[in-house]
């Protein structure tokens with residue numbers, strides 16, 4: 001969209017507009033129309049302040065002219081001034097315009113694969129050019145492909161540059177670099193007005209940072225990251241250890257903490273039902289289980305019940321590795337809630353898991369007289385059931401996110417359990433607000449995750465929650481022996497299945513595909529099941545995948561659980577929660593395509609019984625370096641935390657938290673790994689800032705709230 005600033009002014013209101021504020025929409029900048037606004041939103045830029053927080057990817061050094069003779073030693077693009085000696089169109093494999101040029105001391109070749117006749121005419125012998133491009137070795141000598149160029153009058157004119165380290169921004173189609181640079185310039189021009197960018201760090205923190213990085217104001221820091229001077233250390237700016245970046249990163253980390261904590265404070269002021277021991281305690285539940293809870297389970301249950309007995313809403317995260325027994329812990333909270341005459345909602349990420357939780361909870365709680373409902377998207381709507389729930393009948397409803405659809409209203413919701421929270425993302429968690437806070441009461445919230453997260457990461461992602469860790473597995477678990485086997489040795493793996501089945505074991509065969517298409521995955525699973533039945537006559541093989549009818553899938557799972565089936569061929573629908581202790585061999589197809597966390601979850605389906613379990617990671621060679629490292633991490637350890645740490649190193653925090661899609665916990669400037677020390681500091685000072693510097697806290701929360709506002713704006 002060609003934009004003329006005069007055209008915009010003509011359309012603006014005649015009265016003098018209010019001076020710009022950082023929180024104003026970026027449409028107030030000149031040259032930013034509605035189409036651009038949409039595209040900018042995709043980059044997380046909604047407000048003028050967001051423009052300033054859009055950190056450059058890299059910088060182009062346009063601060064000096066490099067002699068052609070030095071270009072071979074130049075890393076990255078460079079500016080040069082040259083005179084054209086000859087230009088001709090070459091008809092090799094690809095037609096190109098080849099320009100021979102020289103700065104008098106050395107020669108260089110410019111190559112254009114796309115060019116207009118006018119360009120060809122322009123680059124005739126004798127023309128002086130100022131060029132900017134990446135030198136590389138070519139057929140004749142140093143070559144630049146498609147350099148930027150500008151015709152200049154002579155060598156002197158070419159040399160006359162305004163030195164510049166030009167920021168290159170992350171962008172998206174339809175938003176050009178010059179457009180972004182122009183917006184940044186407009187925003188930077190406002191910076192010296194204090195009301196545009198008020199100081200937000202309390203003085204003591206400001207001094208503390210200055211002590212570590214040297215004095216630098218937020219304004220200077222923003223100037224430096226967008227418009228560095230030749231004196232600035234570009235490497236440090238890009239790597240993010242430049243004082244300007246550190247200064248802003250700390251503000252961001254603090255703003256993020258403040259957002260989560262102020263949200264938590266606000267929720268904690270709401271009223272929740274105080275759910276104490278209703279009389280018979282948990283003994284009847286423990287009798288139903290058929291096993292004794294581990295010490296870790298007892299401790300965590302204690303922490304939960306203490307929270308629920310208070311009249312402020314519980315906000316608690318339970319972390320426990322795969323198989324640590326989180327369901328029992330949740331059942332204790334559910335029992336307490338329902339015995340107090342309230343309702344509980346138990347949300348699972350998949351239908352299969354919801355069905356399995358239903359089976360477990362109904363098995364434990366119905367004998368104690370509790371009502372247990374199953375609600376999934378696929379089940380037929382049961383009006384009587386919905387009416388009972390709406391009327392506030394005490395009981396527990398188990399289901400997928402269908403639990404929180406508009407048609408379903410809980411009349412008396414006292415507890416909301418979210419299982420495998422990492423599968424939902426922060427936004428979905430926050431979206432439950434409307435459901436949990438009704439009729440003057442906010443439900444207690446219990447969030448469970450099997451993705452062990454290193455402490456700093458957990459604290460920065462879940463700072464609004466209290467955390468309990470189930471750091472002990474039930475007794476009798478044996479470590480899973482894991483091997484990686486290339487697909488070329490598939491036959492051996494099939495034989496191994498035959499031997500395991502002959503020895504009375506059960507086997508999972510997991511089919512995975514890159515495509516997230518249910519349909520293709522289902523087809524792959526069907527083909528694998530067919531092939532296994534043919535290769536292993538007499539072995540009972542069945543299927544479970546996301547495209548099957550719920551009843552069929554449940555039937556297959558039940559048959560597998562009861563031992564009528566030897567081999568369950570499944571898609572990653574079994575990733576979370578599925579529990580069959582006699583299954584002691586798992587084959588994961590295309591293991592190289594899955595992430596560490598997902599492989600760890602899948603593998604957690606075996607190793608639940610007394611016999612030694614095995615996991616075969618079947619891969620398609622050749623392996624990429626990261627895939628090789630992932631598989632070797634799994635071979636070496638079964639410790640969820642060690643795996644999470646390796647995952648963090650391999651993928652970075654955004655991916656580990658599963659927040660790529662949900663947009664939360666992706667920082668603009670900060671990096672949880674790089675700025676680890678500052679993360680700690682932000683965690684430490686956040687409460688003080690909230691308490692003693694409310695004005696600054698408000699500015700920081702507002703300033704750093706992400707576009708879309710997952711954290712701070714809720």
Ligand code: ADP
Pocket residue numbers: 291292293294297320321322323324325326327328450474475577579608
């Ligand atoms: P997760 O933490 O992965 O959700 P589950 O709650 O599914 O784990 O529990 C895994 C298995 O361990 C289930 O079969 C469960 O009944 C069993 N289990 C849980 N706690 C104990 C315990 N204390 N002793 C023995 N088995 C247990």
Ligand code: MG
Pocket residue numbers: 326327419576577
């Ligand atoms: Mg579970």
